[in-house]
Amino acid sequence: MSNDFQFLEVERHDPAKVDVQQRKTQFIEIYTEFQQEQVHQQADRCLDCGNPYCEWKCPVHNYIPNWLELAKQGRIIEAVELSHQTNSLPEVCGRVCPQDRLCEGACTLNDEYGAVTIGNVEKYITDKAISMGWTPDLSKVESRPETVAVIGAGPAGLACADVLARNGIKAVVYDSYQEIGGLLTYGIPAFKLDKGVMQTRRKIFEGMGIEFVLNTHVGTDISFNELATQHQAVFLGMGTYKAMTAGLAGEDAHGIIQALPYLIGNTHEVMGSVDADNPYISLKGKKVVVLGGGDTAMDCVRTAVRQGAERVICAYRRDQANMPGSRREVSNAQEEGVQFNFNQQPVAFEVQDGSVKGVHVVNTEMTEADASGRQGCKAIDGSEHLLEADAVIIAFGFQPSPAPWLESIGVQLDKKGLVIAPNDSDYAYQTSNPKVFAGGDMVRGSDLVVTAIDEGRKAAAAIVDYFDDKK
Ligand code: FAD
Numbered sequence: 260m261s262n263d264f265q266f267l268e269v270e271r272h273d274p275a276k277v278d279v280q281q282r283k284t285q286f287i288e289i290y291t292e293f294q295q296e297q298v299h300q301q302a303d304r305c306l307d308c309g310n311p312y313c314e315w316k317c318p319v320h321n322y323i324p325n326w327l328e329l330a331k332q333g334r335i336i337e338a339v340e341l342s343h344q345t346n347s348l349p350e351v352c353g354r355v356c357p358q359d360r361l362c363e364g365a366c367t368l369n370d371e372y373g374a375v376t377i378g379n380v381e382k383y384i385t386d387k388a389i390s391m392g393w394t395p396d397l398s399k400v401e402s403r404p405e406t407v408a409v410i411g412a413g414p415a416g417l418a419c420a421d422v423l424a425r426n427g428i429k430a431v432v433y434d435s436y437q438e439i440g441g442l443l444t445y446g447i448p449a450f451k452l453d454k455g456v457m458q459t460r461r462k463i464f465e466g467m468g469i470e471f472v473l474n475t476h477v478g479t480d481i482s483f484n485e486l487a488t489q490h491q492a493v494f495l496g497m498g499t500y501k502a503m504t505a506g507l508a509g510e511d512a513h514g515i516i517q518a519l520p521y522l523i524g525n526t527h528e529v530m531g532s533v534d535a536d537n538p539y540i541s542l543k544g545k546k547v548v549v550l551g552g553g554d555t556a557m558d559c560v561r562t563a564v565r566q567g568a569e570r571v572i573c574a575y576r577r578d579q580a581n582m583p584g585s586r587r588e589v590s591n592a593q594e595e596g597v598q599f600n601f602n603q604q605p606v607a608f609e610v611q612d613g614s615v616k617g618v619h620v621v622n623t624e625m626t627e628a629d630a631s632g633r634q635g636c637k638a639i640d641g642s643e644h645l646l647e648a649d650a651v652i653i654a655f656g657f658q659p660s661p662a663p664w665l666e667s668i669g670v671q672l673d674k675k676g677l678v679i680a681p682n683d684s685d686y687a688y689q690t691s692n693p694k695v696f697a698g699g700d701m702v703r704g705s706d707l708v709v710t711a712i713d714e715g716r717k718a719a720a721a722i723v724d725y726f727d728d729k730k
């Protein structure tokens with residue numbers, strides 16, 4: 260039975276979290292599974308607004324009220340089919356999207372009653388369907404003669420391959436790593452996204468006819484021109500990997516670590532593998548300071564906690580309201596004992612005998628918002644002081660890292676090094692080389708899983724149009 264006033268009677272609930280003392284020592288997802296009754300109750304809180312703001316705010320425009328209704332009725336297979344009409348990795352987005360800034364932030368109930376727990380229901384639908392043996396049914400899809408090379412098995416490349424497969428086009432996905440997922444596998448830690456999730460998804464994609472060529476770096480192991488000869492189009496989803504530095508003296512001291520190699524090394528340790536380029540670094544027993552306030556910084560502080568660091572401080576130059584990271588993850592980190600020093604900006608490293616001993620920081624105060632609406636900050640004179648540390652992690656984000664061969668194949672870059680692939684041209688996300696499409700972080704800059712998925716999907720639809728028009 261449906262209850263129109265459920266939102267008054269039942270509060271917003273997320274699934275229970277694993278006990279904080281236990282989760283602080285383990286690399287396991289911290290949310291336990293939603294039970295069917297909880298899904299029913301949360302889905303029933305949805306007002307089914309005529310013009311659902313959640314749907315508009317979701318970058319892939321998921322049919323949220325519709326699949327909430329199906330989940331409420333226990334029609335899981337219909338719900339999962341509907342969910343895959345707009346999203347290639349709903350079980351991933353349900354886990355890692357910053358819902359408070361996206362769908363749930365826009366839910367009509369959010370301010371007064373608490374948003375419907377959209378993300379967790381999205382995750383539940385796919386997890387449940389997979390446990391029931393669901394796989395996409397492509398038996399009615401007619402195969403086409405064209406094939407597409409996808410470079411990069413991150414969310415952009417995977418989403419592109421998914422939509423191509425659903426249109427009967429063979430996608431061959433190349434990646435340097437030994438597993439698919441890009442940052443989903445090697446960047447985002449297992450306490451947010453269990454490593455088994457992408458392994459399960461790989462089997463689903465392979466069942467759809469998508470081929471993976473892994474451990475293969477395009478540009479060294481195989482050339483772009485070989486791919487371009489073998490396939491009728493190429494999609495680039497190669498991400499952004501050039502880490503921003505602090506630009507302060509002493510940054511090469513022992514104990515000053517870049518965020519992504521640290522996280523990748525830890526993920527290999529968790530997965531029982533080794534990556535010579537990103538060795539495992541243990542911060543057990545160390546005093547750790549993480550500089551930055553985005554998702555990467557949150558992942559670093561919580562990884563250090565799990566490694567047994569003596570104490571972990573996150574120093575961020577703006578205030579909490581202006582942090583770019585998900586509020587949910589900040590609160591999870593706080594629960595796990597991370598100390599947040601807001602309005603603190605690093606000005607120098609304290610280095611002795613080649614090893615870091617701390618970070619000199621100044622306090623800051625917030626300034627007026629700029630044209631983008633985001634407030635800046637300025638240093639307060641005379642406020643400099645030392646944060647002691649024997650490990651400092653720099654998590655300032657990433658700059659474009661375009662492959663050196665892109666320009667030689669006629670793919671133009673903007674001044675920052677991002678691939679130019681407009682979404683409003685005749686074929687969305689087509690580059691200046693008509694046969695080459697691109698999406699995700701290498702086009703829009705370091706952003707979100709769901710925006711990478713959106714661009715990969717739209718590029719695939721444009722590739723289908725491009726092939727149709729060439730017939
Ligand atoms: P990537 O995921 O970077 O994938 C690119 C792939 O291309 C990689 O697998 C790489 O090996 C491959 N590749 C590159 N060059 C070549 C080549 N020449 N040959 C073969 N393969 C190549 N977003 C969220 O929404 N929520 C989060 O909680 C979140 N947390 C994050 C935490 C961290 C630590 C980081 C770094 C990012 C996080 N993000 C998060 C951002 C999100 O992961 C990225 O925006 C997203 O993964 C971008 O997808 P992509 O497909 O463009 O690139």
Ligand code: SF4
Nearest residue numbers: 317352356361362378
């Ligand atoms: Fe919300 Fe992300 Fe799912 Fe869209 S994809 S409904 S923004 S969790």
